[in-house]
Amino acid sequence: xxxxxxxxxxxxxxxxxxxxxxxxxxxxxxxxxxxxxxxxxxxxxxxxxxxxxxxxxxxxxxxxxxxxxxxxxxxxxxxxxxxxxxxxxxxxxxxxxxxxxxxxxxxxxxxxxxxxxxxxxxxxxxxxxxxxxxxxxxxxxxxxxxxxxxxxxxxxxxxxxxxxxxxxxxxxxxxxxxxxxxxxxxxxxxxxxxxxxxxxxxxxxxxxxxxxxx
Numbered sequence: 001x002x003x004x005x006x007x008x009x010x011x012x013x014x015x016x017x018x019x020x021x022x023x024x025x026x027x028x029x030x031x032x033x034x035x036x037x038x039x040x041x042x043x044x045x046x047x048x049x050x051x052x053x054x055x056x057x058x059x060x061x062x063x064x065x066x067x068x069x070x071x072x073x074x075x076x077x078x079x080x081x082x083x084x085x086x087x088x089x090x091x092x093x094x095x096x097x098x099x100x101x102x103x104x105x106x107x108x109x110x111x112x113x114x115x116x117x118x119x120x121x122x123x124x125x126x127x128x129x130x131x132x133x134x135x136x137x138x139x140x141x142x143x144x145x146x147x148x149x150x151x152x153x154x155x156x157x158x159x160x161x162x163x164x165x166x167x168x169x170x171x172x173x174x175x176x177x178x179x180x181x182x183x184x185x186x187x188x189x190x191x192x193x194x195x196x197x198x199x200x201x202x203x204x205x206x207x208x209x210x211x212x213x214x
Contacts, residue, residue, distance in 0.1 A: 028191075052125045067132065071096070078129070079115040085130040085181070086112060088141060099143045102177050109178030132181040136200060138166070139173040139182075146173065150199040151185055 053061075064084035070092040078086065094100045094108035109131050116129035139145035148154070148166050157163075167185065174182050188201040 052127070055123070055125060064127065070094075070131075075111040075115040078112050079119040082116065082119050083129070084127065085132055087132045087134070087183075089134045090141065093141065102142060102145075102173075105142060105177035105179070107178075113178075130180040131178070132183060133174060133179050134184070135170050135174050135182040136184040136186060138170050139177065142173065142177055146170075152199045152201055155201070 056064075060082050063082035066081070066083055067085045067087050068083065070086050070088040073083065073086060077083075094104045097104065100108075112131060113129045117126065120126045133139070133141060135141070137150060138148045140147050146169060148170070154163050154166070163185075170182070170184065186197075186200040190198040190201045
């Protein structure tokens with residue numbers, strides 16, 4: 001048997017070497033409960049969506065389902081394949097420039113948006129392009145943007161009003177750079193501390209939590 005400690009996804013773990021795994025006591029739902037959303041379906045919108053789908057080619061539908069990384073696709077390629085969106089995760093910046101300004105981001109976003117507007121110019125309908133970003137700790141990919149603590153730290157503060165204010169501040173900064181969509185916040189319930197991104201979950205402290213395994 002191997003001996004000693006190792007680092008797994010940022011967590012020191014002897015259990016992985018010895019096979020002594022801790023089981024979470026958190027209930028598991030085979031099927032998620034049905035949610036009665038306050039935002040109801042709009043028949044007019046549903047009809048319009050069905051009409052557009054009926055006109056789209058298979059290639060256009062596939063393009064809508066692909067979301068490449070910013071670093072792997074140009075505006076010209078986005079137009080050619082009629083991509084629905086792109087994503088910039090950590091370390092993805094306009095022209096690979098870590099110090100790109102908010103103006104640089106907005107101008108780069110315009111290039112993709114306009115490329116897709118042109119791609120659908122002769123189709124009789126339009127599908128706006130979307131740029132998604134990982135703004136999980138504020139708009140943290142953008143130089144000089146406001147960076148906030150990890151979600152688990154915000155959860156430990158037990159201050160929902162503060163978290164809402166942080167969300168508003170982040171939304172303003174994302175909008176100022178011309179981006180449309182943010183993968184944040186990560187509202188997750190960790191079932192096991194060995195998960196490498198447990199810090200991205202909004203939780204109270206371990207002592208008071210009933211949602212995390214002891």
